[in-house]
Amino acid sequence: MKRTSRGRWLVGVLAALALVAAACGDDDDDTTGADTGTDATAAPATGGGTTAASTDAAGGGIAAGPCADTPAATELTTVKLQLDWTPNTNHTGFFVADALGCYAQAGIKLEILPYSGGNADEIVASGQADFGISFHNSISLAGPAGVPIVAVAAILQKTAEAIAVKADRDEIASPKDLDGLTYAGFGGPQEVPVLTAIIQADGGEGEFEVATLNTSAYEAVYNGDADFTIPFTLWEGIEATLNNEPVKYFEYSDYGLPNQYSVMLVTSQDNIAGKADLVKTFLAASQKGWDYAAANPQEAGQILLDANPSELTNVELVLQSAQAMADGGYLLGPGGHWGEIDPAVFSAYSQFLFEAGIISDADGNALDAAPDWTLYINNTLLPA
Amino acid sequence: MSLDHADRTTVLTSPASPPTPEMASRAGMKASGVRRALRHGVVEVLPPLVLFAALIAVWQIYVDTQNVRPTTLPSPSRVVEQGWRFHDTIWGHTKVTMKEVAIGFSFSVLFGTLVAIAIDFSGTVRRSLLPLLVASQTLPIVAIAPLMILWFGFGIEPKIYVVILVTFFPITVGWVEGFRGTEAEAMSLLRSMGANRWKVFRYVRFPSALPSFFLGFRIAITYSVVGAIFAEYVGAKKGLGIFMQTSKNSFRTDLVLAAVVVTAVVSITLFMLTFVAQRLLIPWWAASRKQLTAQPTSSSDGAPGILSQWWSSRTRTGE
Numbered sequence: 001m002k003r004t005s006r007g008r009w010l011v012g013v014l015a016a017l018a019l020v021a022a023a024c025g026d027d028d029d030d031t032t033g034a035d036t037g038t039d040a041t042a043a044p045a046t047g048g049g050t051t052a053a054s055t056d057a058a059g060g061g062i063a064a065g066p067c068a069d070t071p072a073a074t075e076l077t078t079v080k081l082q083l084d085w086t087p088n089t090n091h092t093g094f095f096v097a098d099a100l101g102c103y104a105q106a107g108i109k110l111e112i113l114p115y116s117g118g119n120a121d122e123i124v125a126s127g128q129a130d131f132g133i134s135f136h137n138s139i140s141l142a143g144p145a146g147v148p149i150v151a152v153a154a155i156l157q158k159t160a161e162a163i164a165v166k167a168d169r170d171e172i173a174s175p176k177d178l179d180g181l182t183y184a185g186f187g188g189p190q191e192v193p194v195l196t197a198i199i200q201a202d203g204g205e206g207e208f209e210v211a212t213l214n215t216s217a218y219e220a221v222y223n224g225d226a227d228f229t230i231p232f233t234l235w236e237g238i239e240a241t242l243n244n245e246p247v248k249y250f251e252y253s254d255y256g257l258p259n260q261y262s263v264m265l266v267t268s269q270d271n272i273a274g275k276a277d278l279v280k281t282f283l284a285a286s287q288k289g290w291d292y293a294a295a296n297p298q299e300a301g302q303i304l305l306d307a308n309p310s311e312l313t314n315v316e317l318v319l320q321s322a323q324a325m326a327d328g329g330y331l332l333g334p335g336g337h338w339g340e341i342d343p344a345v346f347s348a349y350s351q352f353l354f355e356a357g358i359i360s361d362a363d364g365n366a367l368d369a370a371p372d373w374t375l376y377i378n379n380t381l382l383p384a
Numbered sequence: 385m386s387l388d389h390a391d392r393t394t395v396l397t398s399p400a401s402p403p404t405p406e407m408a409s410r411a412g413m414k415a416s417g418v419r420r421a422l423r424h425g426v427v428e429v430l431p432p433l434v435l436f437a438a439l440i441a442v443w444q445i446y447v448d449t450q451n452v453r454p455t456t457l458p459s460p461s462r463v464v465e466q467g468w469r470f471h472d473t474i475w476g477h478t479k480v481t482m483k484e485v486a487i488g489f490s491f492s493v494l495f496g497t498l499v500a501i502a503i504d505f506s507g508t509v510r511r512s513l514l515p516l517l518v519a520s521q522t523l524p525i526v527a528i529a530p531l532m533i534l535w536f537g538f539g540i541e542p543k544i545y546v547v548i549l550v551t552f553f554p555i556t557v558g559w560v561e562g563f564r565g566t567e568a569e570a571m572s573l574l575r576s577m578g579a580n581r582w583k584v585f586r587y588v589r590f591p592s593a594l595p596s597f598f599l600g601f602r603i604a605i606t607y608s609v610v611g612a613i614f615a616e617y618v619g620a621k622k623g624l625g626i627f628m629q630t631s632k633n634s635f636r637t638d639l640v641l642a643a644v645v646v647t648a649v650v651s652i653t654l655f656m657l658t659f660v661a662q663r664l665l666i667p668w669w670a671a672s673r674k675q676l677t678a679q680p681t682s683s684s685d686g687a688p689g690i691l692s693q694w695w696s697s698r699t700r701t702g703e
Contacts, residue, residue, distance in 0.1 A: 119632065126456060138633075145635040147455050187629040212626050213619040216533040220619075225537045362454060364466055364636060 065100030066288045076109040079282050082120045082129035083112060087308040088235055089321040090133065090155055090263045093331075093338060095307045096300045097289025106285040108278075121149050124268050131267050131282065136260040137190045140350040143376035146362035148269040151346070151377045153283055153339030155263040155290075156330045159252050163198065164237065165228045166221060167246035172228075175250050176204030183210050184217035184226035191230065193356030194257065201255040221247075234324045239317050260349040261341065272378060283339065284383045290331055290338035297326035339382045347373040458638035467642025474639075477627040478646055484540055484612040484623065485654075488547025492604065496552050497597075500559030504589065505581075514560075521553050525614060533619040543623075546615035551604035558600020562593025594666045602658045609651045 081094060097103055098110045113129050120132030121142045132149075134142075139151050165172045172178065175198045185191045196206035213220050218236050220226040222245045231237050233249060240247050253259060265286075271279055293300035301322030305312050312318055325331055333340025350373045353359055359367050440460045446452070447459035454462060467474060499517075503510040525546060532542035566589045574584050616625025624643050631639035662669060 119635075122455060122635075125453070141633075142455075142635055145455055146453055147635055148453075187626065187633050189630060189634045209621065211538045211619065211621045212629060213533060213538055214530075216530060216538070216619050219534055220538065223534075358634070360634070360636075364469075364638065 065096070065102075065292055067097070067100050067102035067105045067285075074107075076104065076107055077278060078109045078111050079103070079131065079278070080111045080113055080129040082118075082123045082132040083115045084120050084133040084135070084263075085115050087112075087114075087304065087311050089301070089304065089318060089325055090160075090232075090235075092293045092300050092304045092322055092325075093155075093290030094286055095289070096293050096303050097285050099303045099307060100289065100292065102285040102288045103282075106281045108282060108285060121147050121266060124266055125149050127268065127270065130271060130278075131265055134264050134266045136262055136264055136346070136349060137188060137353070139264060139266060139376055140353050140373070141189065141359065143373075144359050144361055144367060144371050149266045149376070150269055150272055151261075151264040151266050151341065152272075152279060152379075152381050153265040153286070154261040154333070154341045155265055155339075156261060156325075157333055157340075158262070158330060159257070159260050160232050160234060160262040160330065161230045162233050162237075162249040162251050163195070163228055164221065164231050164233075164240075164247040164249055166224075167248045169227070169248075175199045175202040175255060178228055179204045179207055181208055181227035182225075183208050184213045184220045184229040185210055186214055186217060186230075187212045189358045190353055190356070193353070193358055194252070195230075197352075197356065198250065198252060198255040198257060201257075234321050234328070234330070235317070238320050238324065239314070242314070242316055242320075258348040258352050259345055261346060264341075265339070272381070276381065280381050280383075283381055287338050287383060293322065294326050294331040294338065297322040337382070341377050341379040343374045343377060343379065346377050350376075455635045455637050458641060462638050463641045463645065466636075466638040467645065470639060470642070474624075474627060474643060474646055477622055477624050477643070478650065480620075480623040481609065481612050481616065481625070482650065484543040484615070485547060485608045487540070488544040488612065489551055489605065489608045491544065492548045492551040492555055492608075493601070495548070496555035496600075497559060500556045500563065501585075503556075503560050504563040504585070510560075517553050517556060520549060523549070525550065525611070529615050529618045532615070538619040538621065543612050543615040543620070547608050547611045550607045550611035554600040554603040554607075555597070556600070558597040558603075559593055561600075562596030563589050565596060566592045591666070595662075595669055598658060598662045598666075598669075602655060605654045605658055606651055609647055609654070613647060 083091060087095070094110065094112070103110045113123075119138075120129070120134050121138055123129045124132040124134075125142075125147045131152075133155065134149070134151070136151075139149065142149055163175060163178070165178075172181075175195075178195070178199055183191075183195060192210060195208070199206040199208070211220070211226055213226070217226070217229045218231060218240070221229045222240070231240070231247075237247065237249070265283075267279055289300075298319060301319040304322070305315060305318050331338050334342070350359075351370055354367065354370045357366055359371070361367055444459050444461060447457060458466075499513065503513055528549070529542070529546055532545060536542045536545065570588045570592070571584055574588055579587070613623070613625040613628070616623035617629060620626050624647060628640050628643045631637075631643065
């Protein structure tokens with residue numbers, strides 16, 4: 001049983017290697033594409049009509065976006081955005097805003113810093129990047145630990161992950177059945193408290209084995225080495241369906257967990273103090289890109305694909321994910337725009353983490369009293 | 385390209401080549417009186433200790449005076465303090481890592497020795513295996529380790545394989561070069577006395593290869609701990625690699641560095657133990673060094689020399 005499934009995975013791995021080889025072959029195209037993009041954004045200094053060119057280069061003849069007709073600024077300020085992972089639909093709006101010329105129009109030249117294993121919060125705090133893609137979980141830990149970062153936009157409005165088990169595990173009917181099984185995780189300090197709370201809310205003990213597997217976590221669950229994991233349902237979840245690996249989910253919210261903003265955009269306290277205007281400008285331009293992605297998910301997904309030809313090879317995955325995010329109400333807040341942060345929502349989930357005992361101060365001592373969570377968010381910099 | 389006889393003496397010090405002064409000084413130390421040992425200790429141990437203390441002091445002062453955030457760079461005192469506070473946890477992870485190292489390294493020594501003997505006895509085996517061994521050293525572990533999780537699961541198996549992968553080559557080459565460096569006169573003498581091939585191997589080639597083997601052994605052991613930690617990093621339940629990762633995700637840079645300190649201490653301890661093992665297994669090694677020694681010198685145990693030889697061996701073997 002196990003051997004055959006391993007054999008199957010070997011085949012999968014070989015297929016993946018073939019894909020990698022194919023992707024390598026595309027490298028030249030990729031570089032050319034990037035160059036074109038740079039030229040297009042650098043060009044506005046010489047004259048008008050270049051935003052349309054940049055749209056064509058990245059978007060391939062997409063209908064005019066929110067920023068296409070407006071004249072470009074002449075002086076461009078480089079803004080560095082640190083990604084948290086390889087490009088995916090948690091990043092769509094930034095690529096859209098870039099491709100549609102929203103940044104260029106606002107005088108910004110966007111420089112995307114690819115994920116290289118470093119912690120985006122630390123990279124932003126140390127000034128190596130201006131903005132970073134982070135997570136509600138990470139910000140709640142980083143703030144009290146003395147990392148001077150502030151969340152300035154909620155990239156997703158609600159919990160984007162869920163507990164996943166293989167669909168054919170009939171003996172696992174609800175989270176309490178996970179007691180004694182093996183969890184394939186990612187080394188985040190909140191993972192065990194969250195899962196324990198969910199299992200206990202369902203009447204279980206909350207006792208399970210933990211294996212920290214990172215990117216191999218999903219495969220480990222599919223091939224039976226581990227029993228459950230917490231995928232992003234709109235990425236790994238869709239990927240699993242496309243790969244014919246049906247999984248079933250237990251949603252956090254069904255077991256009493258407060259809603260969380262999942263993915264958030266952070267900047268440093270220094271930037272808010274010293275470059276508030278630039279932060280506001282960047283947020284306004286980004287919001288245009290994300291609002292466009294919410295209204296036109298297929299076009300936005302295509303822009304993301306075109307901007308990352310070698311990283312994103314699964315067209316169907318990207319388009320389905322972009323569509324599901326827009327349809328599922330992940331992108332727009334109650335006010336109808338991307339990025340909105342409700343302090344009450346932010347505090348409620350962070351408070352849960354505090355009560356789980358994983359929030360420590362700068363000296364590594366567990367906090368006695370809950371911090372003022374609003375210190376770590378700023379919702380005043382988005383366009384009113 | 386291959387480990388041919390012309391490169392022999394430079395690839396790894398063969399027993400026939402002149403003793404290095406570093407080794408001589410160690411041998412001299414044991415045989416001499418307490419006073420000499422003390423003087424030796426001062427000469428050998430003091431300079432690195434002073435340098436180490438100075439570096440730590442600079443680090444501490446820098447962090448204290450520049451107000452560096454502890455999540456970016458914790459002070460050494462904080463690393464020690466917090467490391468001690470979590471010493472139970474760290475020790476629990478260290479035991480797992482050491483078990484992986486012990487099993488992986490034992491397999492490496494066993495298989496490395498058998499393969500080296502096979503290579504020594506058969507030209508065909510040598511010609512077919514050595515290039516593969518060299519090629520094995522060019523595999524980027526970064527790419528292989530995550531795949532090993534898929535192939536072998538996240539238990540102890542893939543860690544053992546990674547440890548074997550990083551330690552097998554120096555051990556095997558240590559033996560192979562040692563065998564080839566055997567003095568021709570000694571072998572002709574034994575043959576003239578009617579010894580068969582096996583007896584020649586057993587009484588001359590094997591013992592005379594031991595010092596060379598220990599060079600490879602020593603190099604390999606310094607890689608083994610880091611190899612195991614790397615394998616844990618891509619997927620495990622427990623171990624220093626996992627501890628470093630979860631500490632990083634909790635913004636506990638001080639605990640990451642505490643685990644780094646533990647890694648260094650374990651590696652250095654294992655490295656030192658190889659000298660003890662060498663003395664116990666081949667007492668004549670120390671004695672012969674002593675005879676050939678003039679004066680103890682101020683250089684240390686020879687790690688840099690060995691490593692640079694190792695490096696030159698890697699570059700020479702066609703990478």
